[in-house]
Amino acid sequence: MPNGALPQAASAVPPSNEQILRIEDLTVSFDGFKAVDGLSLSVERNELRVIIGPNGAGKTTLLDMVCGKTKPSAGRVLFNGQDLGRLNEYEIVRAGVGRKFQTPSVYEDLTVLENFEISLPRMHGLLQSLTFRRTPAVRERIDAMAEQVFLAERLGHRAGQLSHGQKQWLEIGMLLMQEPELLLLDEPVAGMSPREREQTGDLLRRISTGKSVVVIEHDMDFVKRIAHRVTVLHQGRLLSEGTAAEVQADPRVIDVYLGH
Numbered sequence: 162m163p164n165g166a167l168p169q170a171a172s173a174v175p176p177s178n179e180q181i182l183r184i185e186d187l188t189v190s191f192d193g194f195k196a197v198d199g200l201s202l203s204v205e206r207n208e209l210r211v212i213i214g215p216n217g218a219g220k221t222t223l224l225d226m227v228c229g230k231t232k233p234s235a236g237r238v239l240f241n242g243q244d245l246g247r248l249n250e251y252e253i254v255r256a257g258v259g260r261k262f263q264t265p266s267v268y269e270d271l272t273v274l275e276n277f278e279i280s281l282p283r284m285h286g287l288l289q290s291l292t293f294r295r296t297p298a299v300r301e302r303i304d305a306m307a308e309q310v311f312l313a314e315r316l317g318h319r320a321g322q323l324s325h326g327q328k329q330w331l332e333i334g335m336l337l338m339q340e341p342e343l344l345l346l347d348e349p350v351a352g353m354s355p356r357e358r359e360q361t362g363d364l365l366r367r368i369s370t371g372k373s374v375v376v377i378e379h380d381m382d383f384v385k386r387i388a389h390r391v392t393v394l395h396q397g398r399l400l401s402e403g404t405a406a407e408v409q410a411d412p413r414v415i416d417v418y419l420g421h
């Protein structure tokens with residue numbers, strides 16, 4: 162598929178059958194309440210998976226457990242076969258998992274260029290990043306990333322001056338600079354204009370040709386445009402899984418989520 166071209170309904174078949182993420186019987190309790198309850202699922206390499214479900218279904222908590230922010234009470238998260246339960250958050254990032262939270266977190270007082278610079282791996286300290294790593298190769302890489310996330314014209318602008326959508330793109334670009342194999346995104350198009358949503362859909366589909374992406378999203382039109390497969394959670398459990406069309410037609414999904 163040429164860059165930027167999105168089919169009306171996303172292809173259901175990811176380009177590989179190799180599992181990158183395997184979640185086995187995952188459970189977490191908060192004061193006896195099971196936010197995620199015996200959940201098992203897997204995501205394939207180069208797959209774009211969307212997680213949907215009603216408020217409180219456990220979607221964010223699931224991503225929190227993959228990136229190590231929340232420790233499971235039971236079960237395992239395997240990434241490329243490695244048990245992430247043994248690693249802390251920083252080690253999970255180093256292993257190749259990038260996580261973006263719902264609210265954009267960029268350095269508002271720095272320029273877009275500087276934000277990209279400090280996101281490069283192995284950069285410790287602002288001064289070191291800004292003074293010693295301005296090589297042509299670094300600049301070339303940043304220019305290419307800025308182009309990819311629609312910010313080529315904004316490199317000299319302070320991040321605080323960007324629109325909400327542009328901040329989201331900047332943060333996605335900063336995560337991509339670290340070359341994760343798996344990208345976890347919590348409602349990346351929330352608060353975006355229709356045009357920004359469309360561009361983000363293109364971006365996510367493009368990203369998923371080289372890495373796996375797991376996105377939490379509510380907007381079913383957007384889900385239909387981007388998802389290879391959709392996982393529906395309800396009360397911390399797997400309710401349904403399949404293509405967007407399949408889960409939309411599933412009476413259980415209509416009953417607890419889409420019918421409301």
Ligand SMILES: Nc1ncnc2c1ncn2[C@@H]1O[C@H](COP(=O)(O)OP(=O)(O)OP(=O)(O)O)[C@@H](O)[C@H]1O
Nearest residue numbers: 191192195196214215216217218219220221222223
């Ligand atoms: N740290 C915590 N302590 C106590 N309860 C929590 C904690 N984190 C999440 N929960 C509860 O777990 C349940 C699942 O929350 P979660 O945020 O994962 O749902 P969600 O599917 O992402 O919902 P939303 O669509 O509203 O973001 C909710 O009932 C929430 O209140």
